[in-house]
Amino acid sequence: MPSATSILSVRDLHVTFSTPRGPLYAVQGISFDLGEGETMGLVGESGSGKSTLALGILRLLPLNGKWTAKSISVMGQDVVSMSERDLNSAVRWTKLAYVPQASQNALDPLYRVGDQFVETVAAHAKVEREDVLKKAGTLLEQVGVDPAKLQSYPWELSGGQKQRVMIAMALILEPKIVILDEPTTALDTIIQAQILELFKQMRSFQKLSSIFISHDISVISNIADRVGVMYAGSLVEMASVSDIFKNPIHPYTQGLRESVPDVRKNKPISFIPGTPPDMVNPPPGCRFHPRCPYVQEVCKKSDPPLLPYPGDHYAACHFAERWVKQ
């Protein structure tokens, strides 16, 4: 999916974790482009590899994780062969920031929140401490946290406050791209709505491009321009937010849509039967075939590639044609 305005492009990213049971194939050859100013939603069941994909792009995998990729380019700069040092000075946080899923223990308990803002900025630029604190205070105010909390230690904040501090932290250096991993899960719906509203403002204001990971399809449909659906380490479908839920191609996406409660229609929720595959011994062929209601012989043998369909709609299904709305 080459795109003229692609700000982040990933080609054939694989991530494997070594585990006592053998290699775990958490991300299996993912490619995509993120357009400038675009928000890409990423959905998928727990364990489908969403966070691992994010960590792979950021090159932040834990020690037992190994990654390979044909290319990962951030604003035109290939980071695959970049040294840690160059990555730190040229990419991390200045261009590509991140809100981790485990935001509850992401701040060091030994330092005040304000000092961690200062530390972040100081790693990239010579800026007066007072100026950093002032800017951090403004950002905190925008995410609805009292700027006085800059004087607090992380363990003096509530879970939701911490999560909002992480969002402010991601924006402190005005990056072009932000990867947000479940940024609103610890928040109640009112705060969640506020944060989403704020995020929308910021992204138009700062021309922010982002990958927004969430379990919550209603959040995704509210915020995303385009949605990628992950299943068992692969992108199985990718399309504009309206297309993906109105005209899903992949049977997994169809199931996902049915599993969202809809208070207005008052129809019973249906779940996708079965469980996600064991990623140490993934099933052969299409990973989804053991749960697919339309499974055929070919599905058990060959793994369908992600192919383009009309309307910038991508799907990985042998029988995609069947579901494509003409």
Next chain:
Amino acid sequence: MASLWYLANRAINRLATLLILMLFSFFIFEVIPQAVGFNLGFFFSGITMLSPHAAQGQLALVNAAVQKFGLNDPLPQRILVFFYNLFTLNFGNSALFKEPVTTAIAQYLPNSLVLASFSLVTTTILAIVVGTRAAKSFISSKKKIGDSALSAVSIVTFNIPFIVLALFLYIVFADELRWFPINLAFATTNGGLSHFSGVEYYLRYLWAAALPIIALTVVGFGNGAILIRNNIIDEYNSAGYVAYAKARGISENQLFYRHAFRNAMLPFVTQVGIAVAFIVGGLFFTEVLFDFPGIGYASVNAAVSFDIPFLIGSTFVFAIYTLVVLYVLDLVYARLDPRIQLV
């Protein structure tokens, strides 16, 4: 900074430990000997109990001691008297040293303080330096040779029996090579030939103290070094805040020192407390072996001659020393960990 409540809480805690410890020694040094038939008056008057026909005057002294220290009073009352005497530093007379226990202790104490405090400092510094270097090598170098070497040294030295190491050091470096004096008295008087004073005296004093300090340090640092190494590596590789700091483009050095190292220090401070107990326990042995006249050395002699008042006094002094160090460690911990305010 830690709250007053924390400071008071820890002080009370340490004081309680002191009381329990001394109550324990009360039973060991007074109740048990009495139960097996000794007249404690002899020990407390400083009159050797072995004298078969005690003269009248001596008997009067023995009885006076029995009165003064309430040795025949009911137990609860004796415990009160015991503690009253402890905290007024009234330990009675030492039979061995023929002087009040307080005077004897005052004479031997400085030597023990030097050994204990210096080895505590060197053990701690060496543990931090070696543990940190090893962790750094593990994290930053491909072959990790530095880590393998330092970890091996830490584990091996920690597992050498103290007596073997101390004897080895003494025989090789004091007896044979003569790099160090054979004992403190020899060093400070040049074998009775000279009288040193001022800076020269202190240098010669340290020269004599060096070998026992080295012995205590060599067997003592390994445990802490390995603990620090493992903690730092663990923090560096799995703490969420290190990964997040890395995402923010913070340099490896900063990740290592600001985040991993500082967090790894917290459990180490607790471990230093254990090292203190180890060093104080090791003093008895060290002082005898290196012929270094401190309280440990004197206590061993006192034990051999049933000098119970001295043993009570020295136990009290060692206990106070240990608990004061532990209290200082509580303060250090509070400085390092801001969460302490909540305790």
